[in-house]
Amino acid sequence: xxxxxxxxxxxxxxxxxxxxxxxLGEDDPSLWVLTPDIGATLVEFRExxxxxxxxxxxxxxxxxxxxxxxxxxxxIPVVSGMLPFxxxxxxxQIRTDVCYPNLxxxxxxxxxxxxxxxxxxxxxxxxxxxMSALTNMTxxxxxxPLMVGEIIRQSMTMPGPIYIxxxxxxxxxxxxxxxxxxxxxxxxxxxxxxxxxxxxxxxTTVAQALEAADxxxxxxxxxxxxxxxxxxxxxxELIVRSAEETGGRFVVLExxxxxxxxxxxxxxxxxxRGVRLAFFERLGIPQVYAGFGEDEQLRDxxxxxxxxxxxxxxxxxxx
Amino acid sequence: xxxxxxxxxxxxxxxEELEDLAxxxxxxxxxxxxTYEGAxxxxxxxxxxxxxxxxxxxxxxxxxxxLRNPARDRFVLSKGHAAVxxxxxxxxxxxFSYDEIVATYGQLDSAYGxxxxxxxxxxxxxxxxxxxxxxxxxxxxxLSARGRRESHRVVTLLGDGETGEGSVWEAAMAARSNKxxxxxxxxxxxxxxxTSFAEERVVFEPYPDKWRxxxxxxxxxxxHDMAELVAAVDALPDPDSDLPTVVxxxxxxxxxVDFMERSLAxxxxxxxxxxxxxxxAALAATRQRESV
Numbered sequence: 110x111x112x113x114x115x116x117x118x119x120x121x122x123x124x125x126x127x128x129x130x131x132x133l134g135e136d137d138p139s140l141w142v143l144t145p146d147i148g149a150t151l152v153e154f155r156e157x158x159x160x161x162x163x164x165x166x167x168x169x170x171x172x173x174x175x176x177x178x179x180x181x182x183x184x185i186p187v188v189s190g191m192l193p194f195x196x197x198x199x200x201x202q203i204r205t206d207v208c209y210p211n212l213x214x215x216x217x218x219x220x221x222x223x224x225x226x227x228x229x230x231x232x233x234x235x236x237x238x239x240m241s242a243l244t245n246m247t248x249x250x251x252x253x254p255l256m257v258g259e260i261i262r263q264s265m266t267m268p269g270p271i272y273i274x275x276x277x278x279x280x281x282x283x284x285x286x287x288x289x290x291x292x293x294x295x296x297x298x299x300x301x302x303x304x305x306x307x308x309x310x311x312x313t314t315v316a317q318a319l320e321a322a323d324x325x326x327x328x329x330x331x332x333x334x335x336x337x338x339x340x341x342x343x344x345x346e347l348i349v350r351s352a353e354e355t356g357g358r359f360v361v362l363e364x365x366x367x368x369x370x371x372x373x374x375x376x377x378x379x380x381x382r383g384v385r386l387a388f389f390e391r392l393g394i395p396q397v398y399a400g401f402g403e404d405e406q407l408r409d410x411x412x413x414x415x416x417x418x419x420x421x422x423x424x425x426x427x428x
Numbered sequence: 429x430x431x432x433x434x435x436x437x438x439x440x441x442x443x444e445e446l447e448d449l450a451x452x453x454x455x456x457x458x459x460x461x462x463t464y465e466g467a468x469x470x471x472x473x474x475x476x477x478x479x480x481x482x483x484x485x486x487x488x489x490x491x492x493x494x495l496r497n498p499a500r501d502r503f504v505l506s507k508g509h510a511a512v513x514x515x516x517x518x519x520x521x522x523x524f525s526y527d528e529i530v531a532t533y534g535q536l537d538s539a540y541g542x543x544x545x546x547x548x549x550x551x552x553x554x555x556x557x558x559x560x561x562x563x564x565x566x567x568x569x570x571l572s573a574r575g576r577r578e579s580h581r582v583v584t585l586l587g588d589g590e591t592g593e594g595s596v597w598e599a600a601m602a603a604r605s606n607k608x609x610x611x612x613x614x615x616x617x618x619x620x621x622x623t624s625f626a627e628e629r630v631v632f633e634p635y636p637d638k639w640r641x642x643x644x645x646x647x648x649x650x651x652h653d654m655a656e657l658v659a660a661v662d663a664l665p666d667p668d669s670d671l672p673t674v675v676x677x678x679x680x681x682x683x684x685v686d687f688m689e690r691s692l693a694x695x696x697x698x699x700x701x702x703x704x705x706x707x708x709a710a711l712a713a714t715r716q717r718e719s720v
Contacts, residue, residue: 141575160575163606171564171598178568181546181554182502184575186568201558202595206565210546210555 122254180212222364238369276313303333367393436491462704473513506562560593604643609669651677
């Protein structure tokens with residue numbers, strides 16, 4: 110092996126992608142996997158189904174366009190790559206070639222949020238805003254590595270496109286026991302029940318949210334943690350119910366721009382449905398190019414780390 | 429292909445018949461422009477009219493009565509702004525009703541819009557319009573055919589101007605890398621962009637060499653010489669071969685209507701009744717010259 114990056118510790122979520130696709134490829138001869146040179150975890154699929162594996166090299170636009178062409182012909186293409194490039198360089202192909210004709214192209218990738226220490230070229234921090242704006246697109250952000258397989262499986266029967274966002278954080282911890290939750294695209298997961306405040310989050314910050322809830326529990330406060338892994342369509346019912354059941358106190362935490370991601374989608378629901386809130390605060394990436402640093406350092410620096418989250422929760426329960 | 433029993437038939441018109449059909453296409457295009465109040469991309473329609481004719485009336489194995497036949501050739505219009513010319517060419521071939529196109533083109537809720545929409549008009553193979561998208565889509569369809577061991581062709585038509593888009597060359601690399609001999613790109617080399625002439629602000633030459641350098645089989649023809657276009661189709665390599673083919677068609681923007689030819693003013697426009705008369709007379713004159 111050449112130089113081992115710290116990335117190695119994150120292989121678990123990616124290996125779930127690889128093994129799930131290889132398994133699904135066995136059952137479904139219409140499943141194709143495409144990548145712009147990010148194929149390391151797709152080896153099993155490539156070796157078992159070489160005629161349905163396409164590595165176009167560094168060519169995200171063509172990669173998504175080719176996937177759309179395959180889908181026009183009745184196939185189910187999965188595009189796997191790095192999200193800062195797929196979501197922006199190939200944005201027009203995703204919008205016009207995939208979403209416009211509503212084709213079942215599945216886009217799955219890593220580097221959602223300030224993760225991986227690649228600098229702002231390599232952080233996807235606007236991606237959920239961009240993808241959520243696209244008609245016909247389903248948008249997800251997954252924290253639990255084992256959930257990835259379940260979401261890919263469910264997406265196979267969806268008639269349209271889906272965006273599946275992963276981090277590459279070093280804390281790819283397993284959050285849920287298999288079977289613990291009914292995992293369905295479009296439905297949030299109540300990762301922890303609580304009555305004083307609801308902390309909504311998705312993706313890599315679910316683990317941090319649970320940690321913050323533990324801290325508040327030591328204060329004698331009960332925090333509901335909602336893993337809102339589907340940003341679009343958003344689980345309106347769970348938002349409305351959580352307002353009723355946790356005193357109208359909401360905190361939203363995400364590894365994405367604070368405006369344009371989950372917090373904005375929840376705020377839309379609150380406004381559109383006339384949900385009465387006593388407290389609303391959003392924690393996420395401000396309008397900066399975030400610089401270098403480890404994931405946790407960057408979250409702390411930019412105001413959405415563990416300390417900031419517990420502080421926001423304390424403000425909420427005091428409101 | 430011809431021996432494939434499930435493949436849709438390919439019509440075997442003579443060159444003269446094809447020339448007649450191309451004339452009919454141009455005439456019907458002008459008549460539509462005379463009735464539609466909005467702008468039509470008439471320059472790039474007229475440059476591509478002979479190519480559309482040779483494709484839908486000679487080159488493509490397609491059947492208007494059997495749109496979903498898996499063995500049909502696929503056609504993707506990458507230069508989506510020539511949609512109306514494609515609609516009419518397909519109407520002449522029997523896919524659509526010309527009268528319906530004329531009656532509804534560009535109107536609210538029409539299936540026939542400025543750029544083709546697969547959702548509105550399922551008879552087309554893909555939604556296109558933004559330039560540089562057709563070749564990647566065609567590569568995907570060609571890969572699909574390979575995956576299913578089908579031996580139909582996937583054909584796309586690009587404008588030369590749109591080959592300024594980087595996505596075209598990404599797809600060109602992918603086509604060569606994946607040995608897609610079942611893929612054919614026609615390029616309408618009319619040497620005009622919207623606001624400038626090719627080579628003036630953007631240098632395309634040595635144009636065929638660019639495609640050769642990407643590993644493609646290159647056929648270079650006069651895109652208004654029906655005999656050359658037919659010969660190009662006849663010379664296409666077997667779909668089961670390894671090299672994608674580009675047919676570079678040297679054309680004239682506005683071809684067939686003298687006052688539109690090589691004119692930046694007629695990239696897109698509409699025709700007043702007087703303009704229509706003048707354009708039809710100009711078109712008729714080309715035919716008289718040919719028959720002399």
